[in-house]
Amino acid sequence: MPRIRKPVVPGWFDQDAADFRLLGTRCRDCGSVFFPREDTFCRNPGCAGGELDEVPLSRRGTVWSYTDGRYRPPAPYVSDPDVEWRPYTLVAVELAAERMVVLGQAAPGVGVADLAVGAEVELVPGVLDEDAEHIWTTWWWRPVAGASGREAAA
Template sequence: MTVTRRPVVAGWFTGDDEADFRLLGTRCTACSSVFFPRADDFCRNPGCQGDGELAEVPLSPRGRVWSCTDGRYRPPAPYVSDPDTPWEPYTLVAVELDAEAMVVLGQAAPGVTVADLPVGSEVEVVPGILNEDDEHVWTTWHWRPVPAEVTR
């Protein structure tokens, strides 16, 4: 049987290649506001006076930890959580992208804990797996610390 890789939410990130992996947002051509999750119907900036189009843009691949916490509860859909298996906590990270002037949420990569993510530390977005079954691998994004030797 062939296992199909599927994004948890189509259009929110590029494929599975770590070297080119990016979150995808949209930018209003009238006011230059950037949105993630993407906006496809209209500009969500209440101050925008234009009738600009929304263009897809890749977001910065790196940012700084704005905040983080341990997820010690079973999350709601679309996260898959089998009540018959022991719950494993995960780390949720809020990352500030300077170029886009926004904060983006996501899970930390497996094995990365709150202790690994001091506020202000640099992280990068990487492809991740949310869930697997016999037919599908559900892909998503994760944040992981940038090793000290490659930080800017």
């Protein structure tokens, strides 16, 4: 029986879109964009708006910050406590058009040595976990080909 692909957090991205993007919302009154998405009210404290539209966020951004995770994080991150822990890389990416920073894991094989503040990265689909019934999908950030972090910092 084929496994079902399911987003680890429903509504945050369209895993089946040809143009994979994170999904946010924009307030019709003030234009503020939110991620994670907000579907009930404008989170801008200076706006009383309540009409929000779904918007795809930029696929590319620049590294705002990054670090390696050397601890076993809490849910919704899935990890087997009986398996040796492996560090992973977290990337905070500035999306200029949306005027926000989005946190996410770096793609497999991308470590802190591959990143630099200001380097361009792109959003790619990823798999967080798999079990007998599901493939749990997520998003990753990876350096744009030809623009390695260390070169961009120079």
